[in-house]
Amino acid sequence: MARIVRHVATAPVKIEPTDKPVFICACGLTKNFPFCDGAHKAARSEEPGTLHVYGDDRQSKSSGPDTFDGCTCS
Numbered sequence: 001m002a003r004i005v006r007h008v009a010t011a012p013v014k015i016e017p018t019d020k021p022v023f024i025c026a027c028g029l030t031k032n033f034p035f036c037d038g039a040h041k042a043a044r045s046e047e048p049g050t051l052h053v054y055g056d057d058r059q060s061k062s063s064g065p066d067t068f069d070g071c072t073c074s
Helices: 039-043
Strands: 013-015 022-024 050-054 060-065
Antiparallel strands (some): 013 022, 050 060
16 A cells, blocks of 8 residues: 655754764655665755655655645644
8 A cells, every 4th residue: 555654854863872973864765764875965955835756766756735635734
């Protein structure tokens, strides 16, 4: 079953469990889940209040108002 997952982060989550920081993906675009691979850079140019659909190539395929079934997400 397909599902829509809404990610609003445009940067990774930094955790420091050891002497070297680890960056965990928060945007949902990484190909190295759960680790950040820098793919969030594509999300930096997104306008607030818009919904973007990304393809396997991590490029935005479509965008529009951030609504779903008439409900504006906040």
